[in-house]
Amino acid sequence: MTGDLSRILTDVLKLPADRLSDDASLDHAGFDSLAVVELSVLLAERFGIDVSDNDIKDAATLGQLDLLITSKRSGR
Template structure:
């Protein structure tokens, strides 16, 4: 996972660092409905990208979510 993504998860969303692995499910990492909304808003404000709540929920692992965000940031 990219450093930016990990920092967002630990610093902004306050998720436990020991649960943040690329193959961890969002539930295992500590995501709840509020974290999903916060992440969506944060990505819009910080990077100017639109990652909907349903996009976030559709990622089965943190690695997939990181790839989704990286792809959107690069404009692909």
């Protein structure tokens, strides 16, 4: 998982760092519906990318979420 995503999850969304691994599910990492919405807004504000709530929820793991964000940031 990239440092940017890790920092957002721990520093802003206050998710427990010991649960953040590439193979962790969003539920295991501590995501709730509010965290999903907050992450979507943060990604738009900080990186200028549109990642919908559904896109985030559809990621099976944090690693997949990280790949999605990385691909959107690179314009792919």
